[in-house]
Amino acid sequence: MFEIIKNSENKYKNLNNGVWETSESNKFIDIYSPLDQRLVGSVPAMTSAEVDKTIASAKEAQKKWKHISVNERAEILYKAADLLIKHTDELAELMMLEIGKDIKSAHSEISRTADFIRFSADSGKSVSGESIPGDSFPGFKNNKVSVVKREPLGVILAISPFNYPVNLAASKIAPALIIGNTVVLKPATQGSLSGLYLARIFQMAGVPDGVLNTVTGKGSEIGDYITTHKDINFINFTGSTEVGQRISGITKMVPLLMELGGKDAAIVLEDADLEMTATQIVAGAYSYSGQRCTAVKRIIVMDSVADELIAMLKEKISQLKIGNPLEHDQLDVVPLISSKAADFVMELIADAKDKGASLVLGGNREGNLIEPTLFDHVTRDMRLAWEEPFGPVVPVIRVASKEEAIEIANASEYGLQSSVFTQNINDAFYIADSLDVGTVQINNKTERGPDHFPFLGVKSSGMGTQGIKYSIESMSRPKATIVNLHI
Known part of the structure; x- marks a missing residue:
């Protein structure tokens, strides 16, 4: 079931609009194991034109995805969590080779990630709006009612780090999807193989075409391009303070959620x-x-x-x-x-x-x-x-x-x-x-x-608040519809 994401030479593909595709440039980045320097796999070095195509797929898919009922979205996440557990051994082996994590810790990360996905589905189903009567504010009569609900932001760029390539990718993907966003996942180069496996898990669970897409490539070549793309509506980044500060400096009018460095x-x-x-x-x-x-x-x-x-x-x-x-x-x-x-x-x-x-x-x-x-x-x-x-x-x-x-x-x-x-x-x-x-x-x-629990950093350690409920809130916004009663 995972052969679809790579060819016989262990060259991986990217998920775009439901199809696993290699790069048109035919350029690849080799991933070597930190444990014995073996070649674990190669990922496409995508071009800016391919980034455009991927983001366009996500933007178009979001128009339908946001109207899918939250119960249907939740069922897909539940299935993804089950599939993740089912394929734990295979994915843990890959994580060990790719990022050097011992096998017990890799198993633990996958189990925790499945729990995270399930809890995100539960939390998404409990999101509720409110109605606000106009006469509760001085000077207004009881002829206005504001109906407030939470609206997805659109296309989420999820940038995950090497050290928790499954958990810290899913912690961005699951809250984004449950509230009605689509996602473009850009994993760290070292860790990208595990990220692509995770994307395949979500696809197998029934995520519709274009709702989750992946991008691989060197940050030095496509990093600035994708983070400043006009059709990205939110950036959820985990990584170094240096890179986070650069993203913050070059983006304009795009909300950011960042987990950066620490000196705890x-x-x-x-x-x-x-x-x-x-x-x-x-x-x-x-x-x-x-x-x-x-x-x-x-x-x-x-x-x-x-x-x-x-x-x-x-x-x-x-x-x-x-x-x-x-x-x-x-x-x-x-x-x-x-x-x-x-x-x-x-x-x-x-x-x-x-x-x-x-x-x-x-x-x-x-x-x-x-x-x-x-x-x-x-x-x-x-x-x-x-x-x-x-x-x-x-x-x-x-x-x-x-x-x-x-x-x-x-x-x-x-x-x-x-x-x-x-x-x-x-x-x-x-x-x-x-x-x-x-x-x-x-x-x-x-x-x-x-x-x-809320998870956040201040100063050079980040911006915004994570934690399942808080991540869902970060990647959505209130939308008010005001009913005017002419009485």
């Missing part, structure tokens, strides 16, 4: 349960090698308990499972997505060493596999204190007070999440209220879910 802090007070805190921090910092926007990326700890916490962290980090997912089923630290990514992490490690940080453990590299690394006595002049590594290296910054912890946390250009570890609820809420972030976790690692 774990703030540890004197009265924290250090055993629990260490467990949470290690899980939050090093799983999937820290290649997550919500990973714990710095530890801000009261100096009086820093030594004890670091000893616990060192013990737990040394127990992490490290290796190649091709050789082991369940791993915490795996090779990074590319040599470029690994080079950047090693630059941050070298800078911290050169400027006097204390290496607690790790710091070594074999290929693109970097040992889980922890630095103590990191100071503000070190790059590791501020830059997002997207890799398995975490700095410890010692502070003398809650106010200093808050000041350092807020000095970051990012504002995605933070954690506060304390047994004093007053301190927890005081710090939470003082932090310039989208979400504060109390006595828990920074993390994305549950997916019906």
